[in-house]
Amino acid sequence: MPTKEIAGTTIDVTEEGFLTDRSQWSRDLAGALATEEGIELTDEHWKVIDFITADFQEKQAVPGMRRMNKVGGIPTKDLYRLFPNGPIKKAARISGFPKPASCV
Amino acid sequence: MKKVLILGAGTAGTIMANTLSRKAGKEWDITIIDQAEEHYYQPGFLFMPFEVYTEKDVVKRRQKFLPSRAEYKQAKLDRILPDENKVLLEGGAEEKYDILIISTGCGVAPDEVEGMTGSDWGKKSHDFYTFEGASKLTNAMKNWEGGRLVINIAEMPIKCPVAPLEFAFLADWYLTKKGVRDKTEIVYVTPLSGAFTKPIASAILNHLLEEKQINVVQDFSIGEVDNESHKIVSWDQREVEYDMLVAVPPNMGDELIERSDMGDELNFVPTNRDTMQAKAADNIFVIGDATDLPTSKAGSVAHFEAEVLTGNILSYMKEEEMEERFDGHANCFIESGFGKGFLLDFNYEQEPVPGHFPFPHVGPFGLLSQTRINHIGKLAFKYIYWHMLLKGYPIPFVDHKMSYMGKKVARTVS
């Protein structure tokens, strides 16, 4: 597994840049990962990240779009505005979780 | 007397009624409830628009397939009250149970996509996941003279996740046969980043799409159907125009599950992936498309699950440890047109890989390779479905536990 220098620390990531050890995640790191995606984190972004974090603890999986809408109360339109081009994947990476497994 | 109550007499419910009738102790009553008189062979819907199957192939009277030991009731289910061990039927009647099996499947929810049931619905836009949809689409395909045919999956998961791809392959074949393929552009629009959810199968199927000159638009998450200008629009504002849209709407569990407050955001019931018990209560079991398990929603899967679930319920009845474990085994034939087909065999852990099935080196079925016998296997599935699968008889040589024999699995060195 590759490692990567970012925000003054070294993190373990997959080929696609997803953290493999969530304990290495921090709010600062999230900011740095977001910058790589050209995103500056605002309160709205944090609402999404916090929901993913809480939901992951419950379900051991990154929530899909519909779960974000229905359970998280975050409309799809907003997700595309906040995390353009593949919102779930991007939000998951910034939140320090694995790449969402596509459903079977 | 104690009672097992089965909700839904589709593929999974019918199998369970049959196996439990043969195996459950005499002190158990079995009741099964469904809302409709007809049992549909849903895999046949795929073949109707290409005039391979007609109504008589896919519709039969439900009761013909249910055992005499089980009492069949026709009613719409209103809600489950797990704390009271009872189920309410529409119209006020109620049914008590000692063991409940939820097998209410899933259906399409076109209203979940803005504009999908607009003025084009049933005219320029169709679905083939319902009998009515497939019937209308059959006429539309007959009268098709050319243009852009767009096949779109709204979101995953869907039942039989390869069916839309098969539709594309069969359309290529059917329109070639009709002499209008050269006037038709076939576009396959998917929310995935490739043809299938699993990498090796996806690579092989992508190649086949290319060979058949079927254009693929990937990572497309539909936001809206624009009925005025006949196009589908993604959330990130990409557009695909259509002359005919073959839509696969979101698939959701029945509203009964929502009314009972027992489902996730798609009304699928959270289920223990090993024992198949509902997470909500020990005496409730879930099988088939109604579960939230991470395997394909398919009739073949329901059949494998039924073997496990029958064992577990018999143990539960005797207050013994449940020993059967479901491994997510799925086995599906993919029709690829021109009399050929593929076979995929996989489970929770192992993605589909090339090889032979069920016997190593011999087959007769080729895993992930395009052969004529796979196509015959797919058509034979109809016979197997009506005559063996619904009865809950084991399918020869195919176990509910996936076999690694004959599979070309890359060994990882750790």
Ligand SMILES: Cc1cc2nc3c(=O)[nH]c(=O)nc-3n(C[C@H](O)[C@H](O)[C@H](O)COP(=O)(O)OP(=O)(O)OC[C@H]3O[C@@H](n4cnc5c(N)ncnc54)[C@H](O)[C@@H]3O)c2cc1C
């Ligand atoms: C186009 C298409 C192609 C397919 N191709 C294949 C294939 O090639 N191979 C394969 O293995 N599978 C295939 N499948 C999938 C397969 O048909 C399903 O996975 C299977 O039928 C699931 O069985 P089930 O018992 O879970 O649900 P179902 O068979 O759908 O049964 C659910 C039953 O519950 C009843 N019900 C639901 N809600 C209520 C209520 N509130 N009150 C009363 N009754 C209710 C319904 O009337 C229905 O009879 C295909 C499906 C489609 C649509």
